[in-house]
Amino acid sequence: xxxxxxxxxxxxxxxxxxxxxxxxxxxxxxxxxxxxxxxxxxxxxxxxxxxxxxxxxxxxxxxxxxxxxxxxxxxxxxxxxxxxxxxxxxxxxxxxxxxxxxxxxxxxxxxxxxxxxxxxxxxxxxxxxxxxxxxxxxxxxxxxxxxxxxxxxxxxxxxxxxxxxxxxxxxxxxxxxxxxxxxxxxxxxxxxxxxxxxxxxxxxxxxxxxxxxxxxxxxxxxxxxxxxxxxxxxxxxxxxxxxxxxxxxxxxxxxxxxxxxxxxxxxxxxxxxxxxxxxxxxxxxxxxxxxxxxxxxxxxxxxxxxxxxxxxxxxxxxxxxxxxxxxxxxxxxxxxxxxxxxxxxxxxxxxxxxxxxxxxxxxxxxxxxxxxxxxxxxxxxxxxxxxxxxxxxxxxxxxxxxxxxxxxxxxxxxxxxxxxxxxxxxxx
Numbered sequence: 001x002x003x004x005x006x007x008x009x010x011x012x013x014x015x016x017x018x019x020x021x022x023x024x025x026x027x028x029x030x031x032x033x034x035x036x037x038x039x040x041x042x043x044x045x046x047x048x049x050x051x052x053x054x055x056x057x058x059x060x061x062x063x064x065x066x067x068x069x070x071x072x073x074x075x076x077x078x079x080x081x082x083x084x085x086x087x088x089x090x091x092x093x094x095x096x097x098x099x100x101x102x103x104x105x106x107x108x109x110x111x112x113x114x115x116x117x118x119x120x121x122x123x124x125x126x127x128x129x130x131x132x133x134x135x136x137x138x139x140x141x142x143x144x145x146x147x148x149x150x151x152x153x154x155x156x157x158x159x160x161x162x163x164x165x166x167x168x169x170x171x172x173x174x175x176x177x178x179x180x181x182x183x184x185x186x187x188x189x190x191x192x193x194x195x196x197x198x199x200x201x202x203x204x205x206x207x208x209x210x211x212x213x214x215x216x217x218x219x220x221x222x223x224x225x226x227x228x229x230x231x232x233x234x235x236x237x238x239x240x241x242x243x244x245x246x247x248x249x250x251x252x253x254x255x256x257x258x259x260x261x262x263x264x265x266x267x268x269x270x271x272x273x274x275x276x277x278x279x280x281x282x283x284x285x286x287x288x289x290x291x292x293x294x295x296x297x298x299x300x301x302x303x304x305x306x307x308x309x310x311x312x313x314x315x316x317x318x319x320x321x322x323x324x325x326x327x328x329x330x331x332x333x334x335x336x337x338x339x340x341x342x343x344x345x346x347x348x349x350x351x352x353x354x355x356x357x358x359x360x361x362x363x364x365x366x367x368x369x370x371x372x373x374x375x376x377x378x379x380x381x382x383x384x385x386x387x388x389x390x391x392x393x394x395x396x397x398x399x400x401x402x403x404x405x406x407x408x409x410x411x412x413x414x415x416x417x418x419x420x421x422x423x424x425x426x427x428x
Contacts, residue, residue, distance in 0.1 A: 005025040006027070009029055010031050013035070017042070019037070019042055019043075020035070021037050021039055032050075035048050047060075058082060061084075062075070073087065127141065129142065224236040305346070307323070317352050318348045320349055320350055320352065323345060323346070323347050324357075327343065328340055329342040342365045342366065345361075345362050345364065346359055349379060360379040361377065362378075363376045
């Protein structure tokens with residue numbers, strides 16, 4: 001009978017957990033391989049003595065290559081496909097790469113730590129930050145910005161006309177410095193002459209033309225007016241004239257007069273108005289105010305006084321007792337103090353109704369004691385007052401006068417006694 005030795009399949013060889021004895025023979029039935037035990041290694045780690053194929057050789061070589069340490073190269077073994085892939089790491093070669101006229105082609109990334117020096121042309125799309133030699137960031141790839149901290153050496157010209165803006169309504173530049181003498185806005189040219197700006201003819205403020213040709217201002221002006229010493233002459237905020245207006249002349253009368261516009265209630269109690277000022281050399285023989293009216297009808301010039309309450313934009317009715325107008329005459333006394341000498345006053349009196357403002361007219365004079373008293377007055381009922389005594393003008397029946405008209409008479413109350421004077425007795 002033939003000699004039988006220990007046997008089994010390849011799977012059983014790989015799974016055998018006991019170490020074969022030294023010299024023990026094991027036969028693998030499916031691979032037809034014979035193994036000899038060494039008393040030390042497991043059966044799966046022993047090399048067969050018969051049936052050793054190319055696959056066994058590849059597996060052994062792959063095991064050596066993949067399990068060993070290498071510099072700049074690594075291996076991956078695919079037992080099923082029976083392939084061995086090697087990957088070379090070029091930087092690990094630790095030496096310069098000389099292409100000798102050849103190219104590097106392919107897909108993927110090249111990572112370089114350090115500087116990239118190109119003697120020729122770099123023809124490629126660029127993605128990343130660009131810095132100057134002093135490390136100033138010119139193009140910030142992280143924040144997608146171009147930093148113009150350096151100098152722009154050349155003209156800045158857009159590739160399409162009237163397509164781009166400099167700044168925006170929400171992101172604005174701070175200051176604009178130009179060393180030239182012209183600024184072009186559309187077809188308009190603004191020029192500089194020293195520290196002055198010259199606007200072209202037809203320029204407007206708020207759509208209103210301000211200058212044209214050799215004329216001065218030809219349209220409305222809105223804004224305050226200042227003197228060379230920064231004194232406000234016309235206050236546009238309060239809509240008032242606040243500065244002195246001086247008219248000087250060299251006529252034979254040696255006139256030197258001015259008009260002073262006073263605004264509101266001042267610290268000295270001077271109310272708003274127009275004050276005519278003359279110096280000590282002014283001739284007395286002239287009119288301070290002359291109103292000339294030349295027209296072919298019976299209407300002549302008038303001096304009008306208007307009085308209301310409320311505001312100029314929304315006037316309201318006056319009340320009884322409101323002064324409608326006043327004219328005051330002052331003179332300086334022996335102490336060089338201004339004193340009231342006489343006055344004319346019109347005051348609203350009685351019930352103010354629609355279409356009717358009753359008033360009284362009064363003339364005051366100052367006596368030797370310096371007291372201003374009523375000299376002559378006419379109230380809203382046409383009652384005449386003389387030095388405080390009231391006279392009443394009436395009309396009524398009477399004897400016919402020589403002209404055939406109706407007689408009138410005048411009643412006068414003096415000291416409580418009433419006197420009636422016929423009209424025919426009032427002979428001029």
